[in-house]
Structure formats: C-alpha cells, structure tokens
Amino acid sequence: MHYVAPTTVGEACSLLADNPGSRVFAGATDLVPQMRTGRLEPSVMVDLKRIDRLMSVSHADGRWTIGAATPASDLTHNAAFTAMHPGISEGAGLIGSDQIQNRSSLGGNLCNGSPAADSVPGMIAAGARAVIAGAGGERTIPVADVVTGPGQTSLAADEFIVEFEIDDPPANTGDAYLRMIPRTEMDIAVVGAAVRLTMDGDTVSAAGVVLGAVAPTAVRVPEAEAALVGSSLDADTLAAVAAAASAACNPIDDKRGTIEYRTQVAGVLAKRAAAIAAERAQNGA
C-alpha cells in the first residue's frame, strides 16, 4: 500500500483515476480498522488533508462551505456555525471521543456509508449539498443522494467529495440531533434522530425529520414532517411524530440493537429532538 498526499483537487482526481483500488481518506477512523481486519486492502491511500480547500470552513453568500476533510472538532468549535446549525454541530460532535473528533470528517462520516453515521441525519434535514470532484469536473448533489446502502455510495471510483454546502436557515429555525447509545460515549448509534423546525410563533411552518441507524440508509420521515407542520407540538402531534418515526424504521437485529428496540426508541428520540429543535427555533437560533 502506498501513501500520497496531493495538495490540489486536480492532483487527487488524477491519482484516483490512475490507481484502481485507491481510496481517499481524511481521518481514516473507519478505514484503518477495516484495513487491520483485511476487509479493505487499498492500493493507494490518498490523503486529502493537505488540500486547503478540503480543510476550510467558511461562511459567505448565505451559506456555509465546509471542506470535506475538516476534522469534526474544527466544526464543533466554530461558534458561529454551531449557533446557526446546533443540530448538525452536535451530530458531528458525537462522532467518537475527543481523539476521534480531531480526525473524523463529514466527508468520511458520510462516505463510509454507515446507516448510523451521526453527522448525516442533520445534514439531510438541512438540505445540505455535496460538491463532488472527479475526472469529469465537479458536480453538486444533495447529501441525501450520496449514500445508497450500507457501505455504498453513488460516487464513481474516481470521485470524492470536496466540500459541503449548507444554506443559512430561515429565521426562527432550530435543529437538534439525538442518538441512543448503550454507554454515554464511544458507541455507534443504535438510533439517531435529527429534527429541524422553522417556527411561526408557536406553530411549525417547516419540518425536517431524518432518522439514522434504523434503515439501510438515513431515512427521511415525511409523515412525521407532515404531522409537525401546522402544529404547535401538542401531545397528540408528538405522539403522531413518534408513531410515524417508528413506522418509517426498517432496521436490523444486530449486536448493537434489536428491530423492536430501534423501532420503539426511534419514536422516542424523534419526539424529544422535535421539542429541542422547537425551543431552539423560538429562542432565536
């Protein structure tokens, strides 16, 4: 296995195109364990962290642009970003320990393709976009269209994500991400729930509800969103949100949780995340 550290996006694209079996990486926090067990045997490991564009976080023209290799800790320590998108920030901040936080990236968290990725539901709920570079140039697609199944992305072998774009939310919008793990840290999410709400006074005017770890990919719950819009988050609405979230689940039994458990807790977390998102929306996010 060879290691290369290109300094431009073009260089990285050429490396991927010229080396079948090569992989890009930022934190490698998922890749290295896979390499250790022999599950992954890349020919070339292309380190994206020396490309400035992939490591920068900036805000301009009504949106945040986040380099795909930026460590999660850079994002969570960015007070302005966290104030505007607290749910995405807290999702990114839950990817592992402080050690992992200084390595793991939104690009890696997404492209590893785990249904349990903590930063993904919040990004989908916010309508985030991924800017992808490849032999044919750059293209932009919704983050929701990147992962196609566990460990699978829609990217071609010679493509990688350069940066994410997250538009500024409308006024009175708040988001939240909650996850269930058996310990208090260090675990892969058994259930993840991201909710983003725009409030008009006490009434919800827009809603995004996305669940993680309960289906082959992160899954949007339109029925929960419909229940929320126009409501004032009364008990009946929240019960409907929980029921819709549970109904949207298509989880598996595995060493981290059962179908029964995930389904039930998805409803609980969706309801709790909605309450937090609403509070953030109303308190001037």
Place this chain on the structure above:
Amino acid sequence: MSRTHINCIVNGEPTDFLAADATSLLDALRDELGLIGTKEGCGTGDCGSCSVLVDGKLNCSCLILAPEAEGREITTVEGIADGDQLHPLQQTFLEGAALQCGICTPGFLVAAKALLDANPDPTETEIRYGLAGNLCRCTGYDKIVRAVQEAAVQLNSTSKQGV
C-alpha cells in the same frame, strides 16, 4: 518492501525515521524511534492507550499512517515532563494513586494535558467526557478524575502567580 523517509518533530526534537506506508504512527513511534511509552490496547481507536498530540491536537496514533507525520509536531508521554521535573498531571497521578497497572496512564496523561490546555477549569462532567476516549480497567476512573481536578487547581494557581 519499500519504506518512506519521514521527517517530523517528536517531543520538540527534529526526528526522522523509515516506515512502510501502511505502518501506523503508533508502530513507528514504538518500533522505529524506541518510544515505547505509547501503547497499543486495541489498534482501532477505541481505547486511547495510543494517544499522542499531533500539532497540539489529541489523536489516536494507531489510526494515523506513519507518512502523515511528515512535517508535523508529535508529542508523546515521553515529552510531557521536563527531565526530572514532572508535569503537575504526572505528579497528581502519582500522589493520587491514579494508576494501578499503569498501561493506560500514558494515554490518559496526554489526553488530560490536551484537555487542560484547552479548558483549564473543567467541571467533573467535562473531564469525564473529555477522557471518554481513554479506557481504564483498573481504577474505575475515580482517582484519575480527581488527579486531573487537582492538577487543574495547581496549574491555575501557578498561572495566577504569573509563573
């Protein structure tokens, strides 16, 4: 098998070594540089025994490929003391019996140093979450948390004295 020549700074000293690209920084530190203070507990980033600072940031060295160290500043447990002059954390760990077998201690010292460097007056909860990436099986974490709290007190009083 080809090896890459890597130049970096380790514990303040310009250093170079050879390593195959697939070698972890952990293995390079231990096997090429003889710095055996950093330990492998799991090799998958789940235990923190291999914690080092890279350009001042806390990392698991088992997840870092050796060539990534090029041009970086690495701090290991061997770089925390100043000769025989122990860092307050090392002193409070000893005085507070915050180590029993000691295998996790290097990782905890590096992680705790990073924690206090960034947050000099952490709450107990902040200490616990800041150190959640470091597993200890002997102590139950109680005396480790207390040692970090005590070191924070000492470091803050030292800095208040303008030392």
Place this chain on the structure above:
Amino acid sequence: MTATENPTNYKWVGTRPIRHDGFDKVVGKARFGADLNLPGQLHGAFVRSPHAHARIVSIDTSAAEAMPGVKAVVTGDDFPALDPTHPNYDTAVNCMARGEAFYHGHAVAAVAATTKAEAKAAAAAVEVEYEVLPAVLSIADSMADGAPLANPNNHTKFAPPGDPSNLATITNLDRGDVDQAMADADVVVEMGFDCAHVHQGYIEPHACVVDYGDGKANVWCSSQGHFRVRSMTADVLGVDNSKVKVVPAEIGGGFGGKTTIYLEPIAAKLSEKSGKPVKITMTREEVLRGSGPAPSAELRIKIGATKDGELTAIDGWMAYGVGAFSDMAGLIGAMSVASYKFPNLRMETYTALTNTPKSAAYRAPSAPHAAWAIESVVDEVATELGMDPIDLRLKNAAVEGDLTAMGMPHPRVGLVECLEALKASDHYQSEPAEGSSRGMAVGFWFNIGEESSATVNLNEDGTANVITGSPDIGGSRASMALMAAETLGIDVYSITPIVADTESVGFTDVTEGSRATFATGKAVVEACEDLIEQLKARAATIMGVDVGEVAWVDGAAVSPGHGGGEGGDPLTLAQITAQAKRTGGPLTATASLNAAGAGPSFAVHCADLKVDEETGEIEIVRYTAVQDAGTAIHPSYVEGQMQGGSVQGIGWALNEEYIYNADGAMENASFLDYRIPVASDLPLIETIIVEVPNPAHPYGVRGVGETGIVPPMATIGNAVKAATGVRMTSLPMSPPKVLKRLNER
C-alpha cells in the same frame, strides 16, 4: 474515605507514599509485555480455527514457508504429546490444537517472520483442512441428554472413572432439611437468572518475547505469575523448569486472565526453529476470540424466610459454561456462597463445557454470578417482608463460626461491620437524589494463601532491597515496602521493592486470589524479622553486650548496657550495616512459606440510579463500596481495588457480554462493541474501608483485590427493581433488555 477502625498506631502501614515504580510509569519508561525488542527479533502470528469444533484433517504450511521474511512455522506436531491426564494437558492443547480445534479462534498453527505484516500474510497462507464437527454452544445444549461432546478428553472430576462428559464438575451440598424449612417458611421466593460471558478486559493484550538459546527459553512476558509461566511453558515444551527462565515485565492488567499462558511456548518453539528471538503480541480481536473469558451461567435460587426475617433455607441450582476445557467454576461457585447463616442449605452446581474459548479466572471467579442471583432473591425477600434490606442482612449475616455452604466455619470476619458502616454512611443516610432509586447488595470472597518467597537485602548504607516474585498488578510493591518499613523501622523511601525473575528469587505462586499483600507480605515480614535478629546480634557485638539484652525499637538496636539513658544509645540500622563486614558480612535474609490463614473479605455496595423508562438506559448517580480490608496497608491502593472491582461489576451489570452467532463466532470482538465502562458512564466511587484485622497476618491483612466485583450486579439490579418494579434476571441489563421488561409491566 477513611478507615473506621485503626487498631494499632503504625508509623508506615496505613500511609500513602508514592509508589516506587510510579515515576517510570508516568514518564513512559516502564516496560510492559510488548515493550521489549531484541536485536534480530522476528514477529509471530497465529492461524486460528474458523470453526467452533472441527477435526484438523491436515495443515499445509508450504506456501507460508515460501513467503518473504518467513523463518519458522509451528503446528501442534512440533510439541511433545502429553498424556491427557497431565495437569497442563489442557493448557498445552489450548495454546495449540492437536488434531482437533475446540472453538472459533483456537490456535492451530503459528509463523514467525521478519515483520508483523509478513507474519500476518504468511499466517493467512497456511492451508488447513477441517472436518467440521457438531458444536455445543450453550449451557443448555451442553447439559442436554445426548449432547455431542464439546471435548472428548473431558471427564467429570472427583467422580469414579467413566465416559467422557460435557460436565467437568458436579457438586452437591446439603445441610439441615431444606424441604421442611421451605414448607415452614412464611415467605418463599424462587427465581431464575442468567449471565453471558464477559472478559476481564485488561487494556494490555498478551505479549511476550522469547529468545531461545543453548537449550533454554528466555522469556520476557507480563503475567500474574512468572513461576507458573515457567512451569506451564516447560511442560508444553517437554523440558525441565531450569530450561525456561521468565523475566516479569510490568503487567497492564490481568484480573485473573493472565494466570495462564497462551503465547510463550509457541514463541519459544518458533525461536528454537528460527534461531532468532520471537516476539508475539495479541491483537485486541485475538484477546477477545482467543483468551479466556469468565464463564457464563444459569442459576436458579430459592430462599425461604420467616416473617421476622430469618433466612432459614436456600436451595440453589447453578451451572457455569466454561468453554471447551475442564474447569471448576461450578465448584467454586458453591464455595462462594457464604454470606448468611442459612441453617438449611442445598446447592447443586455444575461446570459445563461448550465449544467457546477456554475460560480463565476473572476476579473472584464464579462468585459474581452466584451473588447476582442470591442477592437479588434476598432483596425480593426483604421487599416481601417489608424489611429494610440492610436490616434483613444484618439479621442473617455470617459471623465467626458460622458455616459457609461448603461447611467451613468462618474465622473472624467483618460482614456485620461492613453492613453497619453502610447503614451509617452519608450515602445511606441521605435520600436518593430526585428521580433516582436505591439498591444494595453483599459480596464475599474467601481469598487464598499459597506459596511465597521473599529476600530482603540490607545495603551498606542502611537502605534495603525487598525482592519478591509477586507481579505487581495494583500497587503491591508499595505495600511490600510499607510492611518492610514498618517491621524494620526505617523510612519507606529507603526501601527498593522489586519483582525478580524466576532465577533470582524463591518460588512464588501467582498473584491471584488476592494473596500478594497477604502471603508475600507475610514472607517479607518474616524476612525482615530474621534480619532484625541478625541486626541485634551484630549490635550486641558492636555494643559489647549480650544479645539477650538488645531490643529493636524504631529502627535501632537499644540496650540498657550501652551508653546512658533508659534504653541506652541506640545503634541505628544504618550504623550497624556500615559495620557489616567487620561484624560478619552482608546482612540478608530470605523467608518462604505456604501461607495459612488467609482472611475472607466481605463487601457491601450501594447504588442510586435513574432509569429512562422510554429507552431503558440506566444512569448511576451515586455509588458507595464498603469493604473489610483487615488492615489497609496502603489505603489508596485498597480504595483503588474497591473502585476498580466496582466498575468492572458495573460494566458486567450494564453492557458487557459476548455475543455469539449461530456458528459460535464472537460477533463483538473489539472494544467498540465489547462495551466496558467509560469515564462518562460513572460517578465518583465512594469508598469506606472497614478494618477487622485478620489475626493470621502480622499486620492484619485481608486480601482485598477481588471481592469488589461481587456485589455490583445485584446492587444495580436491586436499584432497578426499586426504580421500576421490574426484577431483571438476565445480564447484562442493557437498554434493549430493560426496555423490553418495562414494556411487559
């Protein structure tokens, strides 16, 4: 965190000096098992069975041998055949299979190559042909009529010779008339419980370097007992003990799991074949797949009580699943039942083999499982009687003279004192925090004595070296130095305690059974007492008095006949050693013993916790551990043992378990999915050391290392009952299992 009883005013015992080996450990100089590198060393890697049970039809190592960097390959055929009745037969076969693989992960071959990567690649190239055999994967399957044999070499111990069996032990204990007592009881509670396998979870994976030369294997490894490493390795290699030297590295946790061997004979044979030193380190995955967890268990406990709270009868059925080799877990489980008087008692216990990794000891082996069940049922009885749980236990607590389940009378023990200390504690006297509920439970461990040797050498300047053979797993070197300081009357920092190799100190048994501070401490004290006699004799010569007129006081020889004053001018130890040559030569002493009188240690724990009834998550809000240490030689390390044991028990209670698939392979063989507690899971662990000195030790020591893991599971289960009304009966009490039970309420 102070002792409630301080029987004697000691000068050094009971203080908290910085441990002598501490500096090296905080600056990264201390060398653990994987921290030695020898010039020219090779790296070893294993080939492991992918089947839970299989006959090994053939092993073709030719492809592996041809690979770059490969210098040696071994299989079971490279080791002498041992008779199946040999005491280390199972150990040998577990280190490397002989024709039959008994669990997924069982080592069947090993290679040594110039680099780790080459060794790993070569191991993957070894071709093994297997004939898959039926596997037994649970206790129930193991004990079922007509079950296939997990291991055809196993016969039930302590029974007349018979056919091979899946049962290693069958124990039946009986006293009084259980059936009558149950019929007469006012309250009878009967429940079934189960526990999955858990691992000791030491952070340091197994590691060794072996340099074979001149017919001898020179072993560097971390272990809980290097003399046992020597004898086991020698047996597997088929050589005398003198052909194996073991140098103890610092050990990064053991908790019982490093009282056996996995690597050393393999590394020795690879070293012999290659002519180079061979280093082998286990990966974490190998540790979980290939080293011994604690047994699993199924238990059924029935307790009968009168309406005024006398626990009159216990009827227990306990089966422990121990993996693919013989073990005595069921017998030891019976031995661990000892906390209450129980005038009527029946215990039927089993040790059952399964095609899973060979169990190794884990901190008070078998006792946590039994206490999980028994303390849960006692708690149910307390609830039914409307009695405070501590008061019920106080009424029935074992005291000196009461019989354990095995029928052994307790010596002086401190259970009552521990219960009273909890009752009086700030924790128990305070209301649980808002939203939290409380539980408590008792634990017992008998502790052992066994053999130890110690040498104490006085240096010319009056400093001293204390040399023992007990690996230091939790601060015991500091305790040895404290006991030597106290006995000799010199400063603890003038003493250097070391753990010496198998050629440099007398035979010493493993650091297990909480025996080091007790038994090795006794040997150290005896050696110091021998030195005192020698010092007095030298002093008599120097002073020109009769030795009978010399006393040893505060580190000096005093005699009324020497100089003025009541005791005369004292001659300090340093003054005497300065004249050692003139008065007869160096001052050294050795003591060795087979220690008798190990004192049992009782513990009582209490937890306040909250249960999130929508997710099943448990949050521990407050935790107190009370334990009888006899005398706390170094209170910080006693507290440390109590806290460490508590947290291991909390992990066992909440999230730790081996998850096997239908083929007997562990699915969660990593620290990601084998979930031991992290710092944010826990509160501070308050400790209360009770001191009821053990009369059989010069300083009253009771072993403390193990008991701490015995009460936590029931402590938490009892608190969950108080919080939710649900009695959890299956470990771990992970959120999915808790939520399921809450749903069924």
